[in-house]
Amino acid sequence: MKIPFLDLRRMEESLKSxxxxxxxxxxxxxxxxxxxxxxxxxxxxxDFLQSNYSIACTNGTDALxxxxxxxxxxxxxxxxxxxxxxxxxxxxxxxxxxxxxxxDTDQYGLLRTDWEKAVTPKTKAVIPVHLYGKMVDMNSLMxxxxxxxxxxxxxxxxAFGAFKDEKAAGTWGDVGCLSFYPTKNLGSxxxxxxxxxxxxxxxxxxxxxxxxxxxxxxxxxxxGRNSRIDTVQAAFLNVMLEDFEQNQSRRKAIAMSYLxxxxxISEMILPEGILAKDHNAHLFVIQTRQxxxxxxxxxxxxxxxxxxxxxxxxxxxxxxxxxxxxxxxNLANQGLSLPLNPYLREExxxxxxxxxxxxxxx
Numbered sequence: 001m002k003i004p005f006l007d008l009r010r011m012e013e014s015l016k017s018x019x020x021x022x023x024x025x026x027x028x029x030x031x032x033x034x035x036x037x038x039x040x041x042x043x044x045x046x047d048f049l050q051s052n053y054s055i056a057c058t059n060g061t062d063a064l065x066x067x068x069x070x071x072x073x074x075x076x077x078x079x080x081x082x083x084x085x086x087x088x089x090x091x092x093x094x095x096x097x098x099x100x101x102x103x104d105t106d107q108y109g110l111l112r113t114d115w116e117k118a119v120t121p122k123t124k125a126v127i128p129v130h131l132y133g134k135m136v137d138m139n140s141l142m143x144x145x146x147x148x149x150x151x152x153x154x155x156x157x158x159a160f161g162a163f164k165d166e167k168a169a170g171t172w173g174d175v176g177c178l179s180f181y182p183t184k185n186l187g188s189x190x191x192x193x194x195x196x197x198x199x200x201x202x203x204x205x206x207x208x209x210x211x212x213x214x215x216x217x218x219x220x221x222x223x224g225r226n227s228r229i230d231t232v233q234a235a236f237l238n239v240m241l242e243d244f245e246q247n248q249s250r251r252k253a254i255a256m257s258y259l260x261x262x263x264x265i266s267e268m269i270l271p272e273g274i275l276a277k278d279h280n281a282h283l284f285v286i287q288t289r290q291x292x293x294x295x296x297x298x299x300x301x302x303x304x305x306x307x308x309x310x311x312x313x314x315x316x317x318x319x320x321x322x323x324x325x326x327x328x329x330n331l332a333n334q335g336l337s338l339p340l341n342p343y344l345r346e347e348x349x350x351x352x353x354x355x356x357x358x359x360x361x362x
Contacts, residue, residue: 005304010343049168053203056229060179064092067175084328125151130159133282250342
Protein backbone atom coordinates (compact mmCIF):
# COMPACT_ATOMS: atom_id res chain seq x y z
CA MET A 1 0.00 0.00 0.00
CA LYS A 2 1.40 3.39 -1.04
CA ILE A 3 0.25 6.17 1.28
CA PRO A 4 1.44 9.66 0.26
CA PHE A 5 1.96 12.36 2.86
CA LEU A 6 -0.41 14.50 0.80
CA ASP A 7 -1.72 13.98 -2.73
CA LEU A 8 -3.91 16.83 -3.99
CA ARG A 9 -4.92 14.76 -6.99
CA ARG A 10 -7.21 12.87 -4.62
CA MET A 11 -9.79 15.64 -4.56
CA GLU A 12 -13.34 14.32 -4.89
CA GLU A 13 -14.76 14.41 -8.39
CA SER A 14 -17.59 16.65 -7.21
CA LEU A 15 -15.07 19.21 -5.97
CA LYS A 16 -13.08 19.03 -9.21
CA SER A 17 -16.31 19.60 -11.12
CA UNK A 18 -17.20 22.67 -9.04
CA UNK A 19 -13.70 24.10 -9.48
CA UNK A 20 -13.86 23.61 -13.24
CA UNK A 21 -17.28 25.23 -13.35
CA UNK A 22 -16.09 28.26 -11.37
CA UNK A 23 -13.05 28.62 -13.63
CA UNK A 24 -15.37 28.66 -16.64
CA UNK A 25 -17.40 31.43 -15.01
CA UNK A 26 -14.26 33.52 -14.46
CA UNK A 27 -13.20 32.86 -18.03
CA UNK A 28 -16.57 33.99 -19.36
CA UNK A 29 -16.57 37.11 -17.16
CA UNK A 30 -13.16 38.10 -18.54
CA UNK A 31 -12.02 39.71 -15.26
CA UNK A 32 -8.73 38.25 -14.07
CA UNK A 33 -7.55 40.85 -11.53
CA UNK A 34 -9.87 42.07 -8.78
CA UNK A 35 -13.61 41.89 -9.33
CA UNK A 36 -16.51 40.01 -7.74
CA UNK A 37 -14.60 36.85 -6.78
CA UNK A 38 -12.04 38.79 -4.74
CA UNK A 39 -14.74 40.85 -3.04
CA UNK A 40 -16.71 37.68 -2.27
CA UNK A 41 -13.65 35.97 -0.78
CA UNK A 42 -12.76 38.91 1.45
CA UNK A 43 -16.33 39.18 2.67
CA UNK A 44 -16.63 35.45 3.32
CA UNK A 45 -13.37 35.33 5.29
CA UNK A 46 -14.37 38.39 7.33
CA ASP A 47 -17.66 36.70 8.18
CA PHE A 48 -16.11 33.34 9.01
CA LEU A 49 -13.27 34.72 11.16
CA GLN A 50 -15.15 37.79 12.43
CA SER A 51 -12.42 40.10 11.16
CA ASN A 52 -13.19 43.76 10.52
CA TYR A 53 -11.01 43.82 7.41
CA SER A 54 -9.71 40.96 5.26
CA ILE A 55 -7.34 41.97 2.48
CA ALA A 56 -6.41 39.30 -0.06
CA CYS A 57 -2.88 39.28 -1.51
CA THR A 58 -0.53 37.10 -3.53
CA ASN A 59 0.79 34.81 -0.76
CA GLY A 60 1.52 34.46 2.94
CA THR A 61 5.07 35.78 2.66
CA ASP A 62 3.84 38.98 1.02
CA ALA A 63 1.20 39.25 3.75
CA LEU A 64 3.94 39.37 6.39
CA UNK A 65 5.94 41.97 4.46
CA UNK A 66 2.85 44.10 3.85
CA UNK A 67 2.01 43.95 7.56
CA UNK A 68 5.49 45.08 8.57
CA UNK A 69 5.52 47.92 6.02
CA UNK A 70 2.01 49.06 6.98
CA UNK A 71 3.15 49.35 10.60
CA UNK A 72 6.19 51.40 9.60
CA UNK A 73 8.80 48.82 10.56
CA UNK A 74 12.10 49.11 8.69
CA UNK A 75 15.85 49.77 8.94
CA UNK A 76 17.15 50.06 12.51
CA UNK A 77 14.18 48.20 13.99
CA UNK A 78 14.19 44.80 15.66
CA UNK A 79 11.43 42.20 15.48
CA UNK A 80 11.21 39.19 17.81
CA UNK A 81 10.70 35.94 15.88
CA UNK A 82 10.53 32.31 17.10
CA UNK A 83 13.58 30.19 16.23
CA UNK A 84 11.36 27.39 14.88
CA UNK A 85 9.13 28.43 11.99
CA UNK A 86 9.01 28.48 8.20
CA UNK A 87 11.60 30.85 6.75
CA UNK A 88 9.04 33.47 5.61
CA UNK A 89 8.60 34.79 9.16
CA UNK A 90 12.20 36.00 9.31
CA UNK A 91 12.54 36.59 5.56
CA UNK A 92 9.86 39.29 5.58
CA UNK A 93 11.57 41.08 8.47
CA UNK A 94 14.86 41.19 6.56
CA UNK A 95 13.13 42.30 3.36
CA UNK A 96 11.84 45.47 5.04
CA UNK A 97 15.34 46.22 6.36
CA UNK A 98 14.69 45.27 9.99
CA UNK A 99 16.53 42.69 12.12
CA UNK A 100 14.92 39.44 13.27
CA UNK A 101 15.80 38.65 16.89
CA UNK A 102 15.29 34.95 17.48
CA UNK A 103 13.86 33.48 20.67
CA ASP A 104 13.39 29.87 21.68
CA THR A 105 10.05 28.06 21.53
CA ASP A 106 8.34 25.77 24.00
CA GLN A 107 8.42 21.99 23.58
CA TYR A 108 5.74 22.13 20.88
CA GLY A 109 7.19 24.96 18.78
CA LEU A 110 5.29 28.00 20.09
CA LEU A 111 7.14 31.18 21.07
CA ARG A 112 8.38 30.71 24.64
CA THR A 113 6.53 32.85 27.16
CA ASP A 114 9.66 34.66 28.40
CA TRP A 115 10.22 36.27 24.97
CA GLU A 116 10.07 39.76 26.47
CA LYS A 117 13.64 39.23 27.71
CA ALA A 118 14.66 39.86 24.09
CA VAL A 119 13.10 43.35 24.07
CA THR A 120 15.54 46.25 23.56
CA PRO A 121 15.00 49.95 22.79
CA LYS A 122 15.12 48.97 19.10
CA THR A 123 12.36 46.36 19.34
CA LYS A 124 9.27 47.44 17.43
CA ALA A 125 7.26 44.24 17.03
CA VAL A 126 6.84 40.59 17.92
CA ILE A 127 5.64 37.89 15.50
CA PRO A 128 4.13 34.86 17.23
CA VAL A 129 3.66 31.86 14.93
CA HIS A 130 0.69 29.55 15.40
CA LEU A 131 2.88 26.60 14.41
CA TYR A 132 1.30 23.44 12.99
CA GLY A 133 -2.12 25.07 13.55
CA LYS A 134 -1.86 25.42 17.36
CA MET A 135 -2.55 28.93 18.65
CA VAL A 136 -0.15 30.76 20.94
CA ASP A 137 -1.60 31.98 24.25
CA MET A 138 -2.64 35.31 22.77
CA ASN A 139 -4.13 36.83 25.92
CA SER A 140 -0.77 36.68 27.68
CA LEU A 141 1.22 37.67 24.61
CA MET A 142 -0.95 40.68 23.85
CA UNK A 143 -0.65 41.94 27.42
CA UNK A 144 3.14 41.78 27.25
CA UNK A 145 3.26 43.41 23.81
CA UNK A 146 1.08 46.26 25.07
CA UNK A 147 3.26 46.67 28.15
CA UNK A 148 6.35 47.10 25.95
CA UNK A 149 4.51 49.22 23.33
CA UNK A 150 5.16 46.69 20.57
CA UNK A 151 3.20 45.95 17.42
CA UNK A 152 1.89 42.40 17.25
CA UNK A 153 1.83 40.59 13.91
CA UNK A 154 0.32 37.10 13.95
CA UNK A 155 1.79 34.56 11.58
CA UNK A 156 -1.36 32.48 11.21
CA UNK A 157 -0.30 30.91 7.91
CA UNK A 158 -0.90 27.41 9.29
CA ALA A 159 -3.80 28.19 11.62
CA PHE A 160 -6.79 29.21 9.51
CA GLY A 161 -9.96 28.27 11.39
CA ALA A 162 -8.40 27.94 14.84
CA PHE A 163 -10.30 29.83 17.56
CA LYS A 164 -9.58 30.74 21.18
CA ASP A 165 -12.31 32.31 23.34
CA GLU A 166 -14.43 32.60 20.17
CA LYS A 167 -11.69 34.72 18.56
CA ALA A 168 -9.93 33.48 15.44
CA ALA A 169 -6.21 33.09 14.89
CA GLY A 170 -5.04 36.17 13.03
CA THR A 171 -7.63 38.56 14.52
CA TRP A 172 -5.90 39.29 17.84
CA GLY A 173 -2.91 41.41 16.83
CA ASP A 174 -2.41 44.57 14.80
CA VAL A 175 -2.27 42.42 11.65
CA GLY A 176 -2.82 38.71 11.09
CA CYS A 177 -1.20 36.98 8.12
CA LEU A 178 -2.72 33.99 6.33
CA SER A 179 -1.42 31.65 3.65
CA PHE A 180 -3.64 29.81 1.19
CA TYR A 181 -0.83 27.71 -0.26
CA PRO A 182 -2.31 24.50 -1.72
CA THR A 183 -1.18 22.34 1.23
CA LYS A 184 -2.97 24.47 3.83
CA ASN A 185 -6.30 23.53 5.45
CA LEU A 186 -7.88 26.17 3.21
CA GLY A 187 -5.73 26.05 0.10
CA SER A 188 -5.93 27.58 -3.34
CA UNK A 189 -4.73 25.93 -6.55
CA UNK A 190 -1.68 28.16 -6.60
CA UNK A 191 -0.30 31.04 -4.56
CA UNK A 192 -2.56 33.20 -2.38
CA UNK A 193 -2.57 34.90 1.02
CA UNK A 194 -4.33 37.47 3.14
CA UNK A 195 -3.86 40.16 5.77
CA UNK A 196 -6.42 40.51 8.55
CA UNK A 197 -6.75 43.90 10.23
CA UNK A 198 -9.13 45.32 12.80
CA UNK A 199 -8.14 48.97 12.35
CA UNK A 200 -9.41 50.93 9.34
CA UNK A 201 -6.24 52.96 8.84
CA UNK A 202 -4.01 49.88 8.83
CA UNK A 203 -6.38 48.22 6.36
CA UNK A 204 -6.20 51.21 4.00
CA UNK A 205 -2.40 51.26 4.22
CA UNK A 206 -2.14 47.56 3.34
CA UNK A 207 -4.46 47.99 0.36
CA UNK A 208 -2.33 50.87 -0.91
CA UNK A 209 0.90 48.93 -0.46
CA UNK A 210 -0.29 45.84 -2.34
CA UNK A 211 -1.49 47.88 -5.34
CA UNK A 212 1.49 50.10 -6.20
CA UNK A 213 0.45 52.68 -3.61
CA UNK A 214 -2.60 53.74 -5.62
CA UNK A 215 -6.10 54.23 -4.17
CA UNK A 216 -7.38 54.63 -7.73
CA UNK A 217 -5.64 53.95 -11.01
CA UNK A 218 -2.73 56.30 -11.85
CA UNK A 219 -2.90 58.08 -8.49
CA UNK A 220 0.12 56.92 -6.45
CA UNK A 221 0.33 58.06 -2.83
CA UNK A 222 3.29 55.95 -1.67
CA UNK A 223 5.80 53.39 -2.90
CA GLY A 224 3.99 50.09 -3.00
CA ARG A 225 4.29 46.86 -4.94
CA ASN A 226 2.16 44.42 -6.88
CA SER A 227 0.78 41.92 -4.37
CA ARG A 228 -2.73 41.58 -5.75
CA ILE A 229 -4.35 38.15 -5.60
CA ASP A 230 -5.27 36.53 -8.92
CA THR A 231 -9.02 36.53 -9.49
CA VAL A 232 -8.95 32.87 -10.44
CA GLN A 233 -7.31 31.91 -7.12
CA ALA A 234 -9.93 33.90 -5.23
CA ALA A 235 -12.59 32.02 -7.19
CA PHE A 236 -11.05 28.65 -6.32
CA LEU A 237 -10.85 29.63 -2.64
CA ASN A 238 -14.54 30.57 -2.64
CA VAL A 239 -15.27 27.00 -3.73
CA MET A 240 -12.80 25.45 -1.26
CA LEU A 241 -14.32 27.41 1.62
CA GLU A 242 -17.62 25.59 1.05
CA ASP A 243 -15.96 22.32 2.13
CA PHE A 244 -13.75 23.70 4.88
CA GLU A 245 -15.71 22.65 7.96
CA GLN A 246 -16.38 19.18 6.57
CA ASN A 247 -12.67 18.75 5.88
CA GLN A 248 -11.84 19.99 9.38
CA SER A 249 -14.07 17.31 10.88
CA ARG A 250 -12.18 14.69 8.91
CA ARG A 251 -8.80 16.04 10.05
CA LYS A 252 -9.90 15.97 13.69
CA ALA A 253 -11.22 12.42 13.35
CA ILE A 254 -7.88 11.21 11.97
CA ALA A 255 -6.01 13.08 14.71
CA MET A 256 -8.21 11.41 17.33
CA SER A 257 -7.43 7.99 15.84
CA TYR A 258 -3.72 8.70 16.08
CA LEU A 259 -3.96 9.97 19.66
CA UNK A 260 -5.90 6.94 20.83
CA UNK A 261 -3.58 4.54 19.04
CA UNK A 262 -0.27 6.08 20.15
CA UNK A 263 -1.05 7.21 23.70
CA UNK A 264 0.85 4.31 25.28
CA ILE A 265 4.02 4.57 23.17
CA SER A 266 6.45 5.97 25.73
CA GLU A 267 9.15 6.78 23.15
CA MET A 268 6.83 9.22 21.37
CA ILE A 269 5.65 12.72 22.30
CA LEU A 270 2.26 13.51 20.78
CA PRO A 271 0.99 16.96 19.72
CA GLU A 272 -0.72 18.89 22.49
CA GLY A 273 -4.35 20.01 22.26
CA ILE A 274 -4.83 19.04 18.62
CA LEU A 275 -8.53 18.24 19.18
CA ALA A 276 -9.25 21.61 20.81
CA LYS A 277 -10.76 24.60 19.00
CA ASP A 278 -7.49 26.57 19.23
CA HIS A 279 -5.76 23.97 17.03
CA ASN A 280 -6.86 23.48 13.41
CA ALA A 281 -5.06 20.13 13.03
CA HIS A 282 -2.92 21.37 10.15
CA LEU A 283 -0.09 18.97 10.97
CA PHE A 284 0.21 15.95 13.26
CA VAL A 285 3.79 16.28 14.48
CA ILE A 286 5.10 13.56 16.77
CA GLN A 287 8.50 13.75 18.47
CA THR A 288 10.86 10.86 18.97
CA ARG A 289 14.61 10.42 19.35
CA GLN A 290 14.30 7.73 16.67
CA UNK A 291 12.81 10.19 14.17
CA UNK A 292 15.16 9.45 11.27
CA UNK A 293 14.90 5.67 11.72
CA UNK A 294 11.10 5.87 11.94
CA UNK A 295 10.92 8.03 8.82
CA UNK A 296 13.08 5.56 6.88
CA UNK A 297 11.07 2.59 8.17
CA UNK A 298 7.75 4.13 7.14
CA UNK A 299 9.15 5.10 3.73
CA UNK A 300 10.16 1.48 3.19
CA UNK A 301 6.56 0.50 3.97
CA UNK A 302 5.28 3.02 1.41
CA UNK A 303 4.15 5.64 3.93
CA UNK A 304 5.06 9.26 3.26
CA UNK A 305 6.04 11.57 6.10
CA UNK A 306 7.58 15.05 6.31
CA UNK A 307 9.86 17.08 8.58
CA UNK A 308 8.63 20.55 9.53
CA UNK A 309 11.34 21.87 9.83
CA UNK A 310 14.81 20.23 9.86
CA UNK A 311 16.82 23.41 10.49
CA UNK A 312 16.01 26.25 12.89
CA UNK A 313 16.22 29.75 11.44
CA UNK A 314 19.22 30.95 13.53
CA UNK A 315 21.31 28.15 11.97
CA UNK A 316 20.49 29.14 8.39
CA UNK A 317 23.13 31.02 6.39
CA UNK A 318 21.08 34.21 5.78
CA UNK A 319 19.92 34.45 9.42
CA UNK A 320 22.86 33.16 11.46
CA UNK A 321 22.41 34.06 15.11
CA UNK A 322 24.22 32.98 18.27
CA UNK A 323 22.09 31.14 20.83
CA UNK A 324 21.19 27.75 22.22
CA UNK A 325 17.44 27.55 21.39
CA UNK A 326 17.24 24.06 23.00
CA UNK A 327 13.50 23.45 22.52
CA UNK A 328 13.52 24.56 18.89
CA UNK A 329 16.58 22.41 18.18
CA ASN A 330 14.98 19.36 19.80
CA LEU A 331 11.89 19.81 17.66
CA ALA A 332 14.00 20.20 14.51
CA ASN A 333 15.88 16.99 15.36
CA GLN A 334 12.97 14.91 16.63
CA GLY A 335 9.79 16.17 14.92
CA LEU A 336 8.07 14.06 12.27
CA SER A 337 4.78 14.89 10.55
CA LEU A 338 2.48 11.94 9.89
CA PRO A 339 -0.09 12.12 7.07
CA LEU A 340 -3.09 14.22 8.14
CA ASN A 341 -5.44 15.40 5.41
CA PRO A 342 -9.08 14.86 4.42
CA TYR A 343 -8.10 12.68 1.46
CA LEU A 344 -6.75 9.84 3.63
CA ARG A 345 -8.80 6.65 3.56
CA GLU A 346 -9.74 4.75 6.71
CA GLU A 347 -7.68 1.73 5.75
CA UNK A 348 -4.67 4.00 5.17
CA UNK A 349 -4.98 5.52 8.63
CA UNK A 350 -5.16 2.00 10.02
CA UNK A 351 -2.05 0.98 8.11
CA UNK A 352 -0.09 4.02 9.35
CA UNK A 353 -1.05 3.19 12.93
CA UNK A 354 -0.13 -0.46 12.44
CA UNK A 355 3.30 0.36 11.00
CA UNK A 356 4.16 2.91 13.71
CA UNK A 357 3.32 0.30 16.35
CA UNK A 358 5.36 -2.26 14.46
CA UNK A 359 8.41 0.02 14.50
CA UNK A 360 8.32 0.73 18.22
CA UNK A 361 7.61 -2.90 19.14
CA UNK A 362 10.65 -3.93 17.12
